[in-house]
Amino acid sequence: MKRLLPVLILLAPAVAIAELRVFACEPEWAALADEIGREHVQTYSATTALQDPHYIQARPSLIAKVRRADLVICSGAQLEIGWLPALLQKANNRDVMPGSDGYMEASSWVLRLDATANVDRARGDIHPQGNPHVQMNPHNVTAVARALAQRLASIDADNSETYRSNLELFLEKWQAAIAGWEARAASLRGKRMITHHKSWVYLQDWLGLEAVANLEPVAGLPPTATHLSRLTKEFAGGVVDVIVRAPYQDARASEWLSDRLGVDAIVLPLSVGGTAEAQDLITMFDDIIDRLLRATHHA
């Protein structure tokens, strides 16, 4: 041990400036961790915005990342139920087990919509804890940002002041951006949307958009011809304003319906990187509102 001591002293400075490793299940939480942790965190996103986060393989590379993570941040509400438990089980990292400071589910910090006690799977792959796509309301992101700053501070107490001031800077920028989005999106209130999957309930709730139907016959199942032809009958005659899908959802169903109804079918970024414009959290919402305004006002 005595002989090791000089080695440990040599290593000590390296340890002091070491970054926190943040494993985010989705890119939006990686982006948020970057905003609040800045140079003190090294973030990794398990998924890209072009992948359906419900259907991810518990890949060896992800297990290796969780093994070394200081913080795991995921949407939760069962979005990652098919793979995250397998990663946590295989990764042998006690610091990020649920219940520890190193594990947080973003959806636990917001008011979840669509929570239900009825989990009958005849109605599809229902999430009893509510809809997990909480990042689509920027007010939710505010709440998660506060919780995340606190977690980073408790894991890395030495830099807790930095995380707090980064949070203040971010929220200042963020609240100003929200005011801008809400002003620009005022004309979107009451617009009627058909969506591929119920990925946008928080966006609809925030901007007062009306969800009229989904392309999926029940949650999680691919669109069927019967269901689509029913939609063409039900929504003929200009009663729908826009058809929306996420980048990872098959384009064919919404394009087909778009032709029949004469309404734009658009892709909105559900996470950072979902479109070329959505480079970070702010440009993601900029782009969502741009695209919605373009699709609903050109006619």
Place this chain on the structure above:
Amino acid sequence: MRIVFYPGAILALTLITPAASFAQDTHIEAVRAELAALRSEYDARIAELERRLAVAEQNAAQATAAARPAPSAPSYMTGDPTFNPAIGVVFQGFLNANEGEPGEEEGFAVGETELIMNANVDDKFAAYLTAALAFEDGESAIEIEEAWVETTALPAGLSARFGRMFSGFGYENARHMHTLDFTDRALPYQAFFDEGRYADNGVQVRWLAPTDLFLELGGELMQGEGDPSGVGAHTLFANVGGDVGTGHSWLAGLSRLEQDSGQEVTGAHLVWKWAPHGNWKQRNFIFQAEYLENRIFGTDEGWYAQAVYQPIPRWRVGARLDGLRLVDEDPKRQTVMVDWSNSEFSRLRLQFTNNQTGPADVAEWSLQYIHSIGAHGAHTF
């Protein structure tokens, strides 16, 4: 508080206005229209106020959110706090038909019905049980496939598992029937292990290297077939894996099993998976191959290679070649399958095998169903 006054105002208007406008029909119509306009205006204002109240409540909740204690943690294995333990049941069954040599297993067969229960025991242990409920020789039977406890809080990337378990040997070995991509296990497993897999009672220790490359080393001390009071078997296994770009990922491993009874099995495996942009739901491809060498009296070899492709959601097609090299014969099979999954929880599969393991070739058809209810299990790579 202001909200309360608006319904009151509407009520007052509803009562008073019609009484004052009794004289002419047209007047009544006009008042009705006015009333309707007022009503919709007030409805809109009430809705707006309700929305503002909801937002205010949400903001208030968010302001306190950061101060809230961490929400109660769901079991790491289920993420579903509704039930403890998480319980799942997997139903499986077959309709088999053979052409050529008549087989033993023709007709309807209900396969293993798997009952799966798991949960965290406390902050340091998790437990897992799989019981296979089967109907064999006219009698119901329960077989404990796995019943183990695993540590969740060891330091340094270590974990220990004890109880009855499917060994970490090989790749297919630890997988349950319902997670296989074909209706039966590959020939080397069927030939070298009872019931097509090595399951035993004992202890397993795994260590995961702190590297970006996935590197896992593990070993087991098992009861084995020899002396029932002692350690009659041990295994060692090593797995490595990683990604190539965003679309490809792989796992490779070596493993060894030694039994006091004299059996020594060495295995090598490779699994490669692909999905465009890593988006598994639309299209994906799995390649999987293993080679096993089994020494007991002589040296036998066995191998399989299989590929499964999902061209569109719900539908998958697969092909498998498997064979053995025994002292005096080289039995082989060629298998193709197509399966359809209505959802994550149901699957129907049609499989055809050209079986060249007996004296004459047999064409085997099999229709299989796999349906699961209850806890939404997470599957390993």
